[in-house]
Amino acid sequence: MGKSNYLRAFCLATALGFTGSVVAPSLAHACGESLCVTAGKGAKWKAGGSMSAKQIKKERRKNRKRKTSNVSITIDGGRGSVFVDGYYKGTAPISEVELKPGKHDIQVRNGDEVLAEGVLTVPRKSTDIEITVSG
Amino acid sequence: MTSPNLFFRRSSVGRRLTAVATGLALVSLPVHATAAPTVDLAAAMLVAPEGPVSESDASKARSEAQDRARSLVQSDEPDKAAEMLEQWAYDKGDPLLFIDAAEAHKLHGERDRDIDAVERGIEMARISLDILYFLQGDRASPDWRVISVSEVTPAIRRAEDLVESSERLIQEIEDENAEPEPEPEPEPKEKPGGxxxxxxxxxxxxxxxxxxxxxxxxxxxxxxxxxxxxxxxxxxxxxxxxxxxxxxxxxxxxxxxxxxxxxxxxxxxxxxxxxxxxxxxxxxxxxxxxxxxxxxxxxxxxxx
Structure with a gap:
C-alpha cells in the first residue's frame, strides 16, 4: 500500500464521518490533519472532536487514581499555545505535561488561528506521547 | 477591575483591592513579598492552572503581582518587573499579566535599546492573545474564569497594539544600530608623471x-x-x-x-x-x- 493509498484511505475515513481518527500503534508515528502523534500502544487522536465540560469532569473523576502519561507538544515551524481540557497548559514547545488516562480535549492555537484541535485518548498504561503540530 | 495600563493608572477600587491583596500576600507569601521570584522558564511553561479559578481570586493575585511590578518599574528596574510578571503570568495563566509582562519587557528594551527584551515582550503579548482568543471560544472551561468576559475584547486590542508598537520599537532600534556605510577613502591623487x-x-x-x-x-x-x-x-x-x-x-x-x-x-x-x-x-x-x-x-x- 503506497503513500497515496494511505492518503486516500484517510480521506475516505474522514468523508464517512470517522473524522480523522489516528490510532497510534505501539511506539508508532501517525499523522492526521496538521498533527502527528508518536505514542505507545493505545494512544488515539481524534481531529476536530471536542468534549463538553461535563464529559471532561467525568473523565477526570473516572481516571483520577490512575498513573499519568507524559505528553510533549512541539510546533513545527511556528508558535502556539496549548490548551488542555479548557485550561491554558503552556506555550510550545512544552514537555512533561502530565495527563491522566482517558480522553482529553486539546487545542493548539496561534492567536486567532487554530492550528490543531481534537480529542487525545491517553492509554491506561503509562507512556510517553509526543505530539507535533504543523505551524 | 484591572486598569488597562498597569503602570500609570489605578482606580480607587484597584487601590483597595491592592491593599487587601498585599495584606494577604504579606501573611501568606512572606518570601515572595520580599524578593522577586527567580524565573525558571522551563518550569514555568509547564505550570498551568490546574483547578477552578474565580474572577476574584485571579484579580487578587493579579493586583499583587502588578503592585510589586509597579514598585520595580518606579525604581527603574523594568527588567526585574518583566521577569516577575512573566513568572506569575505562567503560574496563573493570566492573559492580563502576560500583557503586563510584555509592557515591562518593552520598557526594559526601550530603556536599554535591547531588541531581545522587546521581542520577549512581543512573545508575551502573543501568548496573551492565544489565551484571550481561546477564552472567546467554546472550549474554555467554565471553571476557568481568569478574567471577565467584558475584559476580553479590550485586552485583545491592548495586546495587539502592544505587538505593533513593539515591532515599531524594534525597527527604531535596528535603524539606530545600523552602522553608517563607510565612506570610500578618497584615492590618493596620483601626481602626474615627470x-x-x-x-x-x-x-x-x-x-x-x-x-x-x-x-x-x-x-x-x-x-x-x-x-x-x-x-x-x-x-x-x-x-x-x-x-x-x-x-x-x-x-x-x-x-x-x-x-x-x-x-x-x-x-x-x-x-x-x-x-x-x-x-x-x-x-x-x-x-x-x-x-x-x-x-x-x-x-x-x-x-x-
Missing part, C-alpha cells in the same frame, strides 16, 4: 638664472674697476685695493658663468625630460602644449 623632473629642472633653471645674474654683476663690477685702474693717478695702495676688488669681481663672474652653464643646461634638460615623461604617462589633456601664433610671434602654453 613632476619630479619638472620641479628639479625648474629649480636648476632658477640656479642657472641666478648664475647669469652673478656673471652680469661680476662683469659689470670688473669693468668698473678696470676703468678706475686705467686712470694714471691711481697707484700705490689705491691701485692694490682696486686690483683686489677687480679680482673679486672676476671670481663672481667666473662663479656666475659656472652656475649659469650648469644650471641652465641641467635645468633645461630635466624640464624637457619631465615634460616628455608626463606626456607618456598621462595621455590626457592635463598636459597640453600648444604652439600658436600670437601678435608678438609664437607663444607656448600648457598645463603641468
Amino acid at each position: 613632476t619630479g623632473l619638472i620641479v628639479a629642472g625648474s629649480l636648476l633653471t632658477g640656479v642657472g638664472a641666478a648664475g647669469v645674474g652673478l656673471l652680469g654683476f661680476g662683469a659689470a663690477k670688473g669693468a668698473s674697476v678696470q676703468r678706475k685702474v686705467n686712470q694714471p693717478e691711481i697707484y700705490g695702495d689705491e691701485f692694490d685695493a682696486l686690483d683686489a676688488e677687480g679680482k673679486k669681481a672676476n671670481v663672481f663672474a667666473f662663479v656666475g658663468i659656472g652656475l649659469a652653464v650648469v644650471g641652465l643646461a641641467a635645468g633645461t634638460t630635466l624640464l624637457v625630460l619631465g615634460v616628455k615623461k608626463r606626456k607618456q604617462s598621462k595621455q590626457s589633456d592635463d598636459v597640453a602644449f600648444r604652439v600658436a601664433p600670437t601678435f608678438g610671434g609664437m607663444s607656448i602654453s600648457g598645463r603641468f
Whole structure:
C-alpha cells in the first residue's frame, strides 16, 4: 500500500464521518490533519472532536487514581499555545505535561488561528506521547 | 477591575483591592513579598492552572503581582518587573499579566535599546492573545474564569497594539544600530608623471638664472674697476685695493658663468625630460602644449 493509498484511505475515513481518527500503534508515528502523534500502544487522536465540560469532569473523576502519561507538544515551524481540557497548559514547545488516562480535549492555537484541535485518548498504561503540530 | 495600563493608572477600587491583596500576600507569601521570584522558564511553561479559578481570586493575585511590578518599574528596574510578571503570568495563566509582562519587557528594551527584551515582550503579548482568543471560544472551561468576559475584547486590542508598537520599537532600534556605510577613502591623487623632473629642472633653471645674474654683476663690477685702474693717478695702495676688488669681481663672474652653464643646461634638460615623461604617462589633456601664433610671434602654453 503506497503513500497515496494511505492518503486516500484517510480521506475516505474522514468523508464517512470517522473524522480523522489516528490510532497510534505501539511506539508508532501517525499523522492526521496538521498533527502527528508518536505514542505507545493505545494512544488515539481524534481531529476536530471536542468534549463538553461535563464529559471532561467525568473523565477526570473516572481516571483520577490512575498513573499519568507524559505528553510533549512541539510546533513545527511556528508558535502556539496549548490548551488542555479548557485550561491554558503552556506555550510550545512544552514537555512533561502530565495527563491522566482517558480522553482529553486539546487545542493548539496561534492567536486567532487554530492550528490543531481534537480529542487525545491517553492509554491506561503509562507512556510517553509526543505530539507535533504543523505551524 | 484591572486598569488597562498597569503602570500609570489605578482606580480607587484597584487601590483597595491592592491593599487587601498585599495584606494577604504579606501573611501568606512572606518570601515572595520580599524578593522577586527567580524565573525558571522551563518550569514555568509547564505550570498551568490546574483547578477552578474565580474572577476574584485571579484579580487578587493579579493586583499583587502588578503592585510589586509597579514598585520595580518606579525604581527603574523594568527588567526585574518583566521577569516577575512573566513568572506569575505562567503560574496563573493570566492573559492580563502576560500583557503586563510584555509592557515591562518593552520598557526594559526601550530603556536599554535591547531588541531581545522587546521581542520577549512581543512573545508575551502573543501568548496573551492565544489565551484571550481561546477564552472567546467554546472550549474554555467554565471553571476557568481568569478574567471577565467584558475584559476580553479590550485586552485583545491592548495586546495587539502592544505587538505593533513593539515591532515599531524594534525597527527604531535596528535603524539606530545600523552602522553608517563607510565612506570610500578618497584615492590618493596620483601626481602626474615627470613632476619630479619638472620641479628639479625648474629649480636648476632658477640656479642657472641666478648664475647669469652673478656673471652680469661680476662683469659689470670688473669693468668698473678696470676703468678706475686705467686712470694714471691711481697707484700705490689705491691701485692694490682696486686690483683686489677687480679680482673679486672676476671670481663672481667666473662663479656666475659656472652656475649659469650648469644650471641652465641641467635645468633645461630635466624640464624637457619631465615634460616628455608626463606626456607618456598621462595621455590626457592635463598636459597640453600648444604652439600658436600670437601678435608678438609664437607663444607656448600648457598645463603641468
